[in-house]
Amino acid sequence: MRFDHAGIATENAESLAFRYEDIFGCDIAHEERFGDLRVIFLELENGYFELLEPQEEGTISKYLENNGPGLHHIALETDDIDAALERAESAGVELIDEEPRPGAWGHQVAFLHPKSTGGMLVEFVEH
Template sequence: MELHHAGVATDDAAALADLFVNVLGCEVAHEETFDGMDVVFLDCSNGYLELLEPHEGGTIARYLDREGPGIHHLAFATDGVGRALDRARESGVELVDETPRPGAWGHDVAFLHPGSTGGVLVEFVEA
């Protein structure tokens, strides 16, 4: 699997996008409001940054309250989220999602529990 994106929790996705566009030369690839948050995908040539700004409440808002801004998760591209979940389950990994679900940008996604993955929230993403 290849790294697809790093999810970044932020209080201001537009300002952080502007910073990364100017400093890193990334380009805005996609923007949407999804699941109670503003989501901005930045194309950084060899992967994406997914900037996550919550409107009110929700998982990302709780994360920001607890941890502050920063890396929230790492996402890996797969051609079959269900098969990737099966492999993880067979390896004894605790799943956040038992089955794929709709994610931002029209992707099917599923998450692995960070308690089973070295403290890193891992996402499988199928475009």
């Protein structure tokens, strides 16, 4: 597996994207509306920042309400998401997604519960 991105919850993805462009010298690689979110990916040399801005009530708006802006999850790229889920489950990890589902950029994604991963929400991504 390889690091793919860090998902960051924010109230204003565009403003944070401009800030990160200034701070880190990264450019916007992709932007889309995905479900109840506006998603902006900023390209780094070895991965992305994924900025998650809620457009309506949903998971990220609730997260912001409870925790404020900041790191929401980390994502690891895998060539075989089904095998990655199987391995995690056999290691005793509680799965949020037992089956992969569509994610941003048309990738397949699945999440692991933070209770099983030391408090970190982990996403598997298959490009």
